[in-house]
Amino acid sequence: MLVLIGVLLVIIGFAVRLNPLIVVTVSGIVTALLGGMNPLQILDAFGSGFASSRSVTIFVVVLPVIGIIEYFGLQEQAKNLISKLAKLTAGRVLLAYLAIRQLTAAVGLTGIGGHAQAVRPLVFPMAEGAAMRRYGHVPEHIKERIKGHSAAADNVGVFFGEDVFVAVGSVVLITTFVDTTYHLQLEPLQVALWAIPTAIAAFLIHGFRLLRLDKQLDKEYAQLTGHAATADAGSAQ
Amino acid sequence: MINVEAVYWFIGALFILWASLIAGDANHRHRIGSSAFWGLLGLCFFYGTWVQSKQAPAWVLGIAVLVLVALAATGQLSDGKAKSSTEQERIASAKRFGNKLFIPALALPLVTVILVLAAPYLKIGATPVLDPKNTTLVALAIAAIVAVVIAVLLLKPKNKLAPVLESRRILESIGWAALLPQMLSTLGILFTQAGVGTAVGTITGAILPHGNLLAAVAVYCVGLFLFTVLMGNGFAAFPIMTAAIGWPVLIQEFHGNPAVVFAIGMLAGFCGTLCTPMAANFNLVPSALLEMKNRYGVITAQVGTAIPLLVVNIGLMYFLAF
Numbered sequence: 317m318l319v320l321i322g323v324l325l326v327i328i329g330f331a332v333r334l335n336p337l338i339v340v341t342v343s344g345i346v347t348a349l350l351g352g353m354n355p356l357q358i359l360d361a362f363g364s365g366f367a368s369s370r371s372v373t374i375f376v377v378v379l380p381v382i383g384i385i386e387y388f389g390l391q392e393q394a395k396n397l398i399s400k401l402a403k404l405t406a407g408r409v410l411l412a413y414l415a416i417r418q419l420t421a422a423v424g425l426t427g428i429g430g431h432a433q434a435v436r437p438l439v440f441p442m443a444e445g446a447a448m449r450r451y452g453h454v455p456e457h458i459k460e461r462i463k464g465h466s467a468a469a470d471n472v473g474v475f476f477g478e479d480v481f482v483a484v485g486s487v488v489l490i491t492t493f494v495d496t497t498y499h500l501q502l503e504p505l506q507v508a509l510w511a512i513p514t515a516i517a518a519f520l521i522h523g524f525r526l527l528r529l530d531k532q533l534d535k536e537y538a539q540l541t542g543h544a545a546t547a548d549a550g551s552a553q
Numbered sequence: 554m555i556n557v558e559a560v561y562w563f564i565g566a567l568f569i570l571w572a573s574l575i576a577g578d579a580n581h582r583h584r585i586g587s588s589a590f591w592g593l594l595g596l597c598f599f600y601g602t603w604v605q606s607k608q609a610p611a612w613v614l615g616i617a618v619l620v621l622v623a624l625a626a627t628g629q630l631s632d633g634k635a636k637s638s639t640e641q642e643r644i645a646s647a648k649r650f651g652n653k654l655f656i657p658a659l660a661l662p663l664v665t666v667i668l669v670l671a672a673p674y675l676k677i678g679a680t681p682v683l684d685p686k687n688t689t690l691v692a693l694a695i696a697a698i699v700a701v702v703i704a705v706l707l708l709k710p711k712n713k714l715a716p717v718l719e720s721r722r723i724l725e726s727i728g729w730a731a732l733l734p735q736m737l738s739t740l741g742i743l744f745t746q747a748g749v750g751t752a753v754g755t756i757t758g759a760i761l762p763h764g765n766l767l768a769a770v771a772v773y774c775v776g777l778f779l780f781t782v783l784m785g786n787g788f789a790a791f792p793i794m795t796a797a798i799g800w801p802v803l804i805q806e807f808h809g810n811p812a813v814v815f816a817i818g819m820l821a822g823f824c825g826t827l828c829t830p831m832a833a834n835f836n837l838v839p840s841a842l843l844e845m846k847n848r849y850g851v852i853t854a855q856v857g858t859a860i861p862l863l864v865v866n867i868g869l870m871y872f873l874a875f
Binding site: 317319320322323326327330331333335336337338340341343344347348350351352353356358359360361362363364365366367368369370371372373374376377378379380381382383384385386387388389390391392393396397422423424425427431432435436440456460461463464465466467468470471472475476479481482483485486487488489490492493494496497498500501502503504505506507508509510511513514517518521522525 | 557560561563564567568597598600601602604605610611612613614615616617618619622625626637638640642643644645646647648650651652654655657658659661662665666669686687688689690693694697700701704705708710715716717718719720721722723724729730731732733734735736737738739740741742743744745746747748749752753755780783784785786787788789791792793795796800804811812813815816817819820823826827831833835836838839840842843845846847850851853854855857858861862865866869873
């Protein structure tokens, strides 16, 4: 039971925002000591752990091709495509972005999109613009909701898209861990394929919620204008 | 036969190439520290081959790994911000090439899948061309090279080394985080060796009704969800719950299909990532970036998807894996 202190260290270390590499390393060392390993065994464990998990770093082989197409304007072209969504409603802008984010992540293009690259400069302004066109004004609390949903569409899209791509950390981490620990021979492609049902479910659930967001906004605005109308009527009396 | 070790040597060579580019960059703020980090990481990929085949002592590599962590943690590493195309150039070239820019990127998964499917038939004599134990990784590395060739032929960069120069820029923007997945994987292995999973298994074993498959699936998925919420990271949670329940109960006792159990299990963990402020990059940084009043506003928007999706994952695992 004492070894659970290692888990606690990870929780505390991440909570106080220490460099994750330090957190992971220290927690690993402490856990190993509590588990009765001596320093040489610990160094051996780090060494063989690194050697057997080299596959997790496979993503670097795709950097050269991503690098060169980015040099030639991949991000800009993605922005061109996304900006064609501008005529939709807020929920539908986000739904379309969710689809783009999920599909591109599924073929390994996790660099398209992201909070700094796409959500702030592009996705949120377009969703807000859509609400503005439809309702004429966007009060602060609704703007806040649209912001939350803009970031959420990005996260849901990338989380449940990237696992369909074989070179992504989580897929290779699964195969590395179970192959090393349980002597299985699991292919990353098998694991990636079985991520597809959840990916579809994530799209359906989140997509449904985004369409509902439009309806909720319609309703809220109806109430807002209703209040405004009564307030006007009140002031007229 | 193209062995998976050849792929690791390719990765090691890339790291060393990037390190030498950084070493030659006089404007780099942490030229020595950064090139030492990436260079040493590259060497570790070569040395790892002999550790894996037990022909060289592992502790040497262990020390090297600790040196890498020390270099990163003491701030010896920084982004050299290598020069790239200007925004105007990229906009002009996006206009010129349009959706053709996606072709090399799409070639990557396409070639990978084709090679994996063709692998059983690709033989010279009786020897398979691609390592049958690691077909996907070998196929992916080949696909990556094919994609670069397609990109160079299609886009015709003036400097033929552009893929290497440009990938250095991306690598440096990732920085030490590039090492993190591998360290988390190592941590998972250490946790398992030290018996963390067994300890959690003992605890959950006490509450788990014996012989009930649905309960076992639910506890595995919910456990992954909760550990991910606590640790902010599905990667760290996965080995713990897998050693506690995934392997001993779901695979060994109930004979589940490992690929299904583990793939969906990890995704149950991802539902936890949607709900936790510990995953700051995904949940807190964007709320700051969007100047939201409620810093948990992103999480609030995500919980309504995460919880139903967790339930769906439990159902999918129950029906697909057994």
